Amino acid sequence: MQKRHLLRASAAAAMALATGLAVLPASAQDNVFKIGLILPMTGQQATTGRQIEAAARLYMAQNGDTVAGKKVQLIVKDDTSLPDVTRRMAQELVVNEKVNVLAGMGITPSAMATAPLATQSKTPLVVMAAATSSITEASPYVVRTSFTLPQVSVALADWAPKNGIKKVVTLVSDYGPGIDAEKYFNQRLAFNGGQVTEALRVPLRNPDFAPFLQKVRDAKPDALFVFVPSGAGAAVMKQFLERGLDKAGIKLIATGDVTDDDQLNDMGDGALGVVTSHHYSAAHPSPQNKKFVEAFEKANKGLRPNFMAVGGYDGMRVIYEALKTTKGAGGGDALLAAMKGQVFESPRGKVFIDAQTRDIVQDVYLRKVERVNGQLYNVEFDMIKDVKDPGKTK
Amino acid sequence: MLTILFDGVAYGMLLFILAVGLAVTMGLMNFINLAHGAFAMAGGYITVLLMQRLNVPFLVCLPLAFLGSALLGGVLERTLYRPLYHKSHLDQVLFSIGLVFMAVASVDYFVGSTQQIMQLPEWLKGRTEIGEGALMLGMGHYRLFIIAVCAALTVGLQYVLTKTRFGSRLRASVDDQRVAAGMGINVNIVFLSTFAFGSGLAGLGGALGAEVLGLDPSFPLKFMIYFLIVVAVGGTSSITGPLLAALLLGIADVAGKYYIPKLGAFIVYSLMIVILIWRPQGLFVRKGGK
Numbered sequence: 001m002q003k004r005h006l007l008r009a010s011a012a013a014a015m016a017l018a019t020g021l022a023v024l025p026a027s028a029q030d031n032v033f034k035i036g037l038i039l040p041m042t043g044q045q046a047t048t049g050r051q052i053e054a055a056a057r058l059y060m061a062q063n064g065d066t067v068a069g070k071k072v073q074l075i076v077k078d079d080t081s082l083p084d085v086t087r088r089m090a091q092e093l094v095v096n097e098k099v100n101v102l103a104g105m106g107i108t109p110s111a112m113a114t115a116p117l118a119t120q121s122k123t124p125l126v127v128m129a130a131a132t133s134s135i136t137e138a139s140p141y142v143v144r145t146s147f148t149l150p151q152v153s154v155a156l157a158d159w160a161p162k163n164g165i166k167k168v169v170t171l172v173s174d175y176g177p178g179i180d181a182e183k184y185f186n187q188r189l190a191f192n193g194g195q196v197t198e199a200l201r202v203p204l205r206n207p208d209f210a211p212f213l214q215k216v217r218d219a220k221p222d223a224l225f226v227f228v229p230s231g232a233g234a235a236v237m238k239q240f241l242e243r244g245l246d247k248a249g250i251k252l253i254a255t256g257d258v259t260d261d262d263q264l265n266d267m268g269d270g271a272l273g274v275v276t277s278h279h280y281s282a283a284h285p286s287p288q289n290k291k292f293v294e295a296f297e298k299a300n301k302g303l304r305p306n307f308m309a310v311g312g313y314d315g316m317r318v319i320y321e322a323l324k325t326t327k328g329a330g331g332g333d334a335l336l337a338a339m340k341g342q343v344f345e346s347p348r349g350k351v352f353i354d355a356q357t358r359d360i361v362q363d364v365y366l367r368k369v370e371r372v373n374g375q376l377y378n379v380e381f382d383m384i385k386d387v388k389d390p391g392k393t394k
Numbered sequence: 395m396l397t398i399l400f401d402g403v404a405y406g407m408l409l410f411i412l413a414v415g416l417a418v419t420m421g422l423m424n425f426i427n428l429a430h431g432a433f434a435m436a437g438g439y440i441t442v443l444l445m446q447r448l449n450v451p452f453l454v455c456l457p458l459a460f461l462g463s464a465l466l467g468g469v470l471e472r473t474l475y476r477p478l479y480h481k482s483h484l485d486q487v488l489f490s491i492g493l494v495f496m497a498v499a500s501v502d503y504f505v506g507s508t509q510q511i512m513q514l515p516e517w518l519k520g521r522t523e524i525g526e527g528a529l530m531l532g533m534g535h536y537r538l539f540i541i542a543v544c545a546a547l548t549v550g551l552q553y554v555l556t557k558t559r560f561g562s563r564l565r566a567s568v569d570d571q572r573v574a575a576g577m578g579i580n581v582n583i584v585f586l587s588t589f590a591f592g593s594g595l596a597g598l599g600g601a602l603g604a605e606v607l608g609l610d611p612s613f614p615l616k617f618m619i620y621f622l623i624v625v626a627v628g629g630t631s632s633i634t635g636p637l638l639a640a641l642l643l644g645i646a647d648v649a650g651k652y653y654i655p656k657l658g659a660f661i662v663y664s665l666m667i668v669i670l671i672w673r674p675q676g677l678f679v680r681k682g683g684k
Contacts, residue, residue, distance in 0.1 A: 042499075044612055046507035203659040205616055208606055210401040211651035214532075231509035235608050242534050244521050266511040 033070040033100050033323060035316075036093035038086055038114070039129075040106040041078035044231065047262055048106040048129050049078065052312030054300045056103075059316035062295065067320055068328035075099065079110060086110035087117065094121045101126060101319050101335065104312075108132040108176045115139035122332040124322075124339060128315040129308050132176040133391025136359045141332065143339045143358045145318055145351075146311035147279045149177045149227065150184035150391040152255050155364035155384045156277040157188035160223065160253060166194045168253075169221040171212055171236070173228045174201040181227040181255060184390055197221055202228070209239045216250065217243060223251040226258055230306075233258035234267045241270045251275070256378065259369055261306040264376045271369045271376060279362050280307040280348040283377035292347035305347075314346045314360075318353060349383075357392045396531035398652050399645065404537035406644020407544035408606060410637050412599035412617065413624035414551065415592035421630020422568050423585060425475065426483050429490040430596055430621055431614030432497035437463040437597025438604040438613065439501060442510040452515050456543075456601050463597020468590035475589065476582070494614045501611040510609040540602055547595070552633050564588055623666050629676025639677055 037056060039049035053076055065072045075097060079086040086105070093099045094117060102118060103126040105111040111130040115138035118125035127135055127144040136142045160168065170185060172178035178201065186196045198219050200212050213236075216224050224245065226236055233254070240252055256278020259271060282293050282304050292313065296305040305313075322338035340355040352361040364387045367378035416430040437459035444450040444458060474493075478486055518536045525531050555561040567574040567581045575581050600613070607617070620643075628639030643662055650661030669677060 042502055043507060044610060046502070200655055208401075208405050208648070210405065210606075211398065211648045212655065214395075214397055214401065215652055215655070231610065232608065234509060234511045238605075242519060242521060242536065243532070244523075263508065263511065268511075268513050 031070055033067065033072050033328070034093075034097055035072065035074050035101045035103055035319060036090070036097060036099035037074055037076045038079050038089050038093070038102065038104040038110070039076065040081040040110075041076070043080045045081045045106045047230070047306075048308045049104075051262065051303075051306055051308040052104060052106075052128050052315075054296065054303065055305065055309040055312035056316045058296055058299055059313050059320070061299070063320060067323045068326070070323065070328045072320075072323075079106070081107055081110065083107075083109040083113035087113040090114045090117050094123055099123065100332070103315055103319065104128055105130045105135075108135060111135045111142070112138055115142055118142060124319075124332055124336045126315045126319060126339075128311040131180075133180050133389055134176075136357055136389075136392075140358075141336055143318060143336070143353060144360055145315040145353075147307070147360065147362065148389040148391060149181040149255065151362075151387050151389050152277045152279060152364050153181045153185040153225075153227070154188045154390050155366065155387060156225065156253055156255070156275075157185045157192060157194070158384060159275075159277065159366050159382065160189065161192040161194045165222040165251060165253070167197050167221040168194060168223050168225050169198045169200065169216045169219050170196055170225045171200045171202060171216065171228075172226070173204050173232070175204050177229075178227050180391065185225055188390070196225075204229075209236055210243070213239050213243050213245060217245050217248055220248065221250060223253050226252065226254040228258060230257045230260035230263065233260060234263060237267060237270055237274065253277075256281070256307060256367070259367075259378055261304050261378065262308075264369065264378065265304075267376065272371065274369045275366065276369075276378060277364055277366050278307060278378070279364055280310045281365065281367050281378035281380055282306065283367075283372065283379050284348060284365070285380070286347070286349065288345055289347040310346065310348050314344075314348075314351065317344065317346075318342055352386070354388065357389065359389045359392065361386055361388045363387065395652070396525070396529060397533075398649050400531060400533055401537065402645030402648035403641060404534075404540050404644070405606070405648055406641035407541050408599065408603050409620055409624055409644055410640035411540075411544050411547060412596060412603060413621040413628075413640060414547075414633065414636055415595035415599070416621050417625050417628065417630050417633070417636040418592040418595070419589055420625060422564060423479075423588060424568065425479060426486040427475075427490050428487060428618060429493040429497065429614070430592075431616075431618050432494050433463045433467055433593040433596040434600030434603070434617070435497065435501065435609070435611070435613040436466055436600065437594075438600035438609040439505060439510070440597065441601040442512050442604055442609060443505070445512050446510075452512075452518070456598060459601035460594040460598040463600070464590040464594030466597075467593025468586060470593075471586050471589040476585075479585075494618070497614060498611045505611070507611050510604065512604060514605060536605060540606075543598075543602065547598075548633060548637055555633060560584075560587075620662075623662065625676075627666055627669050627676055629678055632678060635676055635678040 041049040077089040101124050105127045106129050108130045111127050118141040119139040125142045129146050131149050133148045133150050170182050172182045252274050254276045256276045259276050261282040318339050322335045325338035326334045342353045349363045354361050364384050365380040366382040367380045370379040419425050419427045440459045440462040441455040444455050520535045523532045563579050563584050567584045571581050624636050624640045628636035646665050647662050
């Protein structure tokens, strides 16, 4: 009896082992190229996640999921904008799933938390949203396809003095990107002969903008420069009007986060005429963008792509091209090398991944909110070519 | 600065409407209901969705927001809250905070997590300015409207609690349920209607506040601290306590952010700590009273 049991057990074990090996053939593993996309899909930043995921899937649908003989697999994880969750998920993706590339990163703290993991595991980390300048310095494996706040703020500080705006009050949310925007706008405006008379910082979770806007009104600047994360932009704009700042002769200028394409239509006519600077508008007049917007809206029930979507779309392109260049062979370092220095035509215009800083170099546009075919759009009227992130020292 | 004072009063009044329902459930019914903000959020979403999807006028939305949240409150009181009245405060806290997370997740799932933007009617958008220079008083019409609604509510509420039969029944039921029931008061009905009314007030506050405070699924968590501060500072044994506390906090918050923006966010908390050290039971609470 005992012997028979033993035999049966060992036979079963051998069979299990054999089938196990058959089910998990090493060759099939080799042929999959895994991209771990970590995004906030729920919570306050969920629109970021939704836009980027939609754009990434659109890119894959348009360009096929087999590149250089490898099957590209997208693994989407929801980090709910909590950096420690992002880090844990990145760890799981690298260790268990053995992803070839990490991507996504909705907010700066998430990118910062993941950067050390990218360095340790030599996995390229493609940042598609987070926009604080210093992120690319946190790890030599970070490549960014979104933008940086200094990049777009500086463009506005160049434009303003030429258009009669000399005295400016700045109003930013009190966290990394906001402080970046304030600092570089201030510096460049001073360089151009203008002056920031007062720099206001608003707590990130601020219930009421009234006291800050009243202070702006009493300071009587030529313009108010605003950076707040996209959700809060509408509230600032409404209260700006409600408080009669426009009638007091104060102009509202802002980074494009405030007139986010995703929400612009709901903001109503109050948004008309607001001047912003950003790297992408759904109304960018290029054939490539037209195709992109059409395909995006078709695939997502009329959802308009915003600057997050274009960051995700281009991020996928950077990964695809790197995979093509390395012909599916080579690890993280080879991929990273192939990502550096890519020059291509994006829906936002011509862009370039700077090989030194691994940050994106792109045109920054000045736009004004206008009504086009019954809908509100950021219509571009001026541009500054090839803006490199001014936050980089080298 | 009169304008700052005005903005502070309006903001305080808004906090009051949002928190007064909590003062009613927590103070009078002795139930630690941290899910209060979820009812406020319900009111806000009822308003926003009615306005966006069905084009219901704003003024019609307000009573509907009140009724909707009151109904929700009533149903939940009957089904979920009632069995917990006799449980410990810790159980109540755990239960209601769980309810908050469920509310956040379900709104996120059904409506989406974006900030909801609503368009006020034109006549509420304007602004009236009186006077010149430092004494200029600028009043946003919407803020005036909030103050008016709130003042009317306070008077009504005070009247109901102190002068009407229902008020005395409520106070009797709270003080001693068994005796009250023995006297022929239907305690269950009294509690049910009080809870529903408190939730309705929260809903109205949420509807009024959506424009000023913004509305997204994290609303109940974001403002829970403010509700609790108002109730803690004001005490829960009267309506005037929370009212004055809300006004004080509103003005301090707005003025603090205006005059010392660097410290702005902390002024409310420092004020709360000072008041609670001075009067741990809250302002305007009689010694010996509950």
